[in-house]
Amino acid sequence: MSDASYRDAIFSTPLDRVARFSFDERVVACFPDMIRRSVPGYGQILAMLGPLARRHLRHGGHVYDLGCSLGAAGLALAGQLPPAAFRYTGVDLSPAMVERAKETLSAEHPEHAMTVEEGDIRHLDYRPSGMILLNFTLQFLAPEDRDAVIARLFEALEPGGVLVLSEKIKAADEQDNAWLVERYHDFKRANGYSELEISQKRTALENVLVPDTLEAHRARLAQAGFDRSLVWFQYLNFASLIAFKE
Numbered sequence: 354m355s356d357a358s359y360r361d362a363i364f365s366t367p368l369d370r371v372a373r374f375s376f377d378e379r380v381v382a383c384f385p386d387m388i389r390r391s392v393p394g395y396g397q398i399l400a401m402l403g404p405l406a407r408r409h410l411r412h413g414g415h416v417y418d419l420g421c422s423l424g425a426a427g428l429a430l431a432g433q434l435p436p437a438a439f440r441y442t443g444v445d446l447s448p449a450m451v452e453r454a455k456e457t458l459s460a461e462h463p464e465h466a467m468t469v470e471e472g473d474i475r476h477l478d479y480r481p482s483g484m485i486l487l488n489f490t491l492q493f494l495a496p497e498d499r500d501a502v503i504a505r506l507f508e509a510l511e512p513g514g515v516l517v518l519s520e521k522i523k524a525a526d527e528q529d530n531a532w533l534v535e536r537y538h539d540f541k542r543a544n545g546y547s548e549l550e551i552s553q554k555r556t557a558l559e560n561v562l563v564p565d566t567l568e569a570h571r572a573r574l575a576q577a578g579f580d581r582s583l584v585w586f587q588y589l590n591f592a593s594l595i596a597f598k599e
């Protein structure tokens with residue numbers, strides 16, 4: 354199968370200097386395994402995209418998947434909806450991700466209208482869309498860039514459109530946050546990651562993945578113009594929101 358991947362062992366040996374995390378060739382090669390073992394609820398979130406599209410996307414509408422990585426959301430939609438139901442554009446900044454995503458989508462779903470392009474979601478010339486997915490992508494943008502991107506997505510959405518925003522989050526209360534982070538590390542241990550892997554990955558993600566609180570996300574969505582938003586999924590410090598443009 355074209356999405357077969359290696360087991361993630363990137364942080365398994367001691368590194369003299371832990372480099373900033375980046376979506377390079379090594380990460381691409383093990384990404385399906387990494388994200389499945391590192392993001393609580395990842396599979397459940399993907400499994401709801403088809404049902405959400407059935408409810409909120411008009412037949413044949415356009416879907417953006419921003420920071421699409423290997424196109425997992427596109428694969429999930431194509432597995433659940435017929436080809437005429439939607440058109441899909443995946444966008445990612447990492448050339449290695451884009452190359453693999455293109456291969457996978459065309460090999461597995463040649464009958465679906467799905468394209469993947471290399472681009473920076475901060476500077477994209479957005480076309481009108483009925484559904485926009487940001488599945489664990491906004492967290493990688495510099496905090497000061499986030500408001501403008503969400504505002505542009507609101508503009509790009511057609512009336513009746515929805516934004517699905519999945520993110521690693523932090524709790525406003527320090528004690529609650531510490532508990533969630535510790536249980537998240539337990540989740541990683543249960544999925545086979547060692548103490549060394551957990552701590553080196555944590556270092557690599559410092560100042561690269563900067564989580565917001567759910568309150569900050571909802572305030573940003575409201576500020577951008579979204580009429581309503583709600584958290585439809587949460588598993589430890591990972592959550593998914595849906596925001597509606599009336």
Ligand SMILES: C[S@@+](CC[C@H](N)C(=O)[O-])C[C@H]1O[C@@H](n2cnc3c(N)ncnc32)[C@H](O)[C@@H]1O
Pocket residue numbers: 376388419420421422423424425426444445446447450472473474475487488489490493494
């Ligand atoms: C955690 S991954 C997303 C996972 C993916 N959405 C999924 O469901 O499997 C984050 C992705 O965002 C991409 N990314 C980060 N900053 C970006 C930007 N400014 N523009 C486009 N893509 C970006 C990264 O290259 C990476 O592939």
Ligand SMILES: O=C(O)C(=O)C[C@]1(C(=O)O)C=C[C@@H](O)C=C1
Pocket residue numbers: 387388391392489521554555558562
């Ligand atoms: O491993 C972590 O600590 C994570 O936060 C998981 C996470 C993410 O949330 O995007 C971080 C980087 C990889 O893209 C895959 C998963």
